[in-house]
Amino acid sequence: MQEKKIKVVIVGAGFGGIALAKALRKSPVDVLLIDQHNYHNFQPLMYQVATGGLEPGSIAYPVRRIFRYNKNITFRMGKVREVVPSENLLKTNIGDIPYNYLIIATGSQNNYFNFEPVRDRLLALKSIPEALNMRSFIFQNMEKALANIDNEPLEEIMNIA
Numbered sequence: 001m002q003e004k005k006i007k008v009v010i011v012g013a014g015f016g017g018i019a020l021a022k023a024l025r026k027s028p029v030d031v032l033l034i035d036q037h038n039y040h041n042f043q044p045l046m047y048q049v050a051t052g053g054l055e056p057g058s059i060a061y062p063v064r065r066i067f068r069y070n071k072n073i074t075f076r077m078g079k080v081r082e083v084v085p086s087e088n089l090l091k092t093n094i095g096d097i098p099y100n101y102l103i104i105a106t107g108s109q110n111n112y113f114n115f116e117p118v119r120d121r122l123l124a125l126k127s128i129p130e131a132l133n134m135r136s137f138i139f140q141n142m143e144k145a146l147a148n149i150d151n152e153p154l155e156e157i158m159n160i161a
Ligand SMILES: Cc1cc2nc3c(=O)[nH]c(=O)nc-3n(C[C@H](O)[C@H](O)[C@H](O)COP(=O)(O)OP(=O)(O)OC[C@H]3O[C@@H](n4cnc5c(N)ncnc54)[C@H](O)[C@@H]3O)c2cc1C
Pocket: 011, 012, 013, 014, 015, 016, 017, 034, 035, 036, 037, 040, 041, 043, 044, 045, 046, 047, 078, 079, 080, 081, 105, 106, 107, 108, 125, 126
């Protein structure tokens, strides 16, 4: 009878999660990598997407492709909602996932440093949809400035901080 392997679950296919899964490729464990997206987002190049220098596809790489030759690594797309440590269980939108070892590599969130009141008026840059929002906002303002039909003060729409 085949021995049941230890199950390591890694939440997050960012830099941290991918690096750990790669390090475990030759270990005698079963690795389940789970992320809410099925692609790895290369965040350092997000500025280029937001400013039109790169297309989103250039900074999003399919996670399954990274591990296609690694039999002990499985990827699932899903969002983790809760961890139940007493039961070694993850609650996700694709069902419950048991684990022996759990690694949470879910990155970070934006910090508004107490500027919460203006939060809704700021453009974030932590995901590809946000980069595309920013790109659209900048390009629309450029077009507006070029046409300047309403004689708007250009500084307000051209200045980017
Ligand atoms: C615009 C920008 C530019 C940057 N430029 C640089 C740079 O030039 N050099 C540098 O060293 N660093 C840079 N960084 C920082 C670097 O990208 C981060 O430090 C790094 O991505 C952190 O890695 P991580 O694995 O901790 O998290 P992340 O890479 O953020 O990965 C976290 C993963 O967890 C997933 N996740 C989160 N919550 C859940 C959930 N509940 N369920 C399932 N999945 C979930 C996310 O989808 C994501 O894939 C930049 C960051 C940004 C935003």
